[in-house]
Amino acid sequence: MAISVAYLWTENSPRAEMQDLTIDMTPDDLAAFKKLSLGRVRAVFSNRDVGHDVLRKLGITNVRYAGRQQTLKYYIGFSQKFTDKKLGPPPR
Numbered sequence: 001m002a003i004s005v006a007y008l009w010t011e012n013s014p015r016a017e018m019q020d021l022t023i024d025m026t027p028d029d030l031a032a033f034k035k036l037s038l039g040r041v042r043a044v045f046s047n048r049d050v051g052h053d054v055l056r057k058l059g060i061t062n063v064r065y066a067g068r069q070q071t072l073k074y075y076i077g078f079s080q081k082f083t084d085k086k087l088g089p090p091p092r
Contacts, residue, residue, distance in 0.1 A: 029054050036063055045069075 024041050026032040032044045033051070037060045044051065048065060055063055 030058065033058060033060060033063065036060075 024032075024035070026035065029044075029046055029050055032041070032046070033054045035041045036044045037058070043066075044063075046054075048068065051065065054060075
């Protein structure tokens with residue numbers, strides 16, 4: 001998703017100009033970062049590590065990381081069919 005205020009933006013998009021919020025949905029992060037690099041959107045809201053990886057893969061150098069909004073916890077689930085019983089039940 002590309003939006004007007006968030007984590008990453010091009011070097012020529014000063015914060016003072018970012019007042020209105022417009023959401024531009026994209027099919028994936030690659031499309032969002034391409035739009036950002038070309039100046040079609042002012043910012044991309046993305047996971048920091050995903051963003052850095054996309055920038056590296058696409059060779060984009062005119063975009064910088066601007067900061068975080070909040071810290072998130074990630075949870076991972078495993079199928080009981082393929083998980084060793086010794087790991088025990090999930091915490092409550």
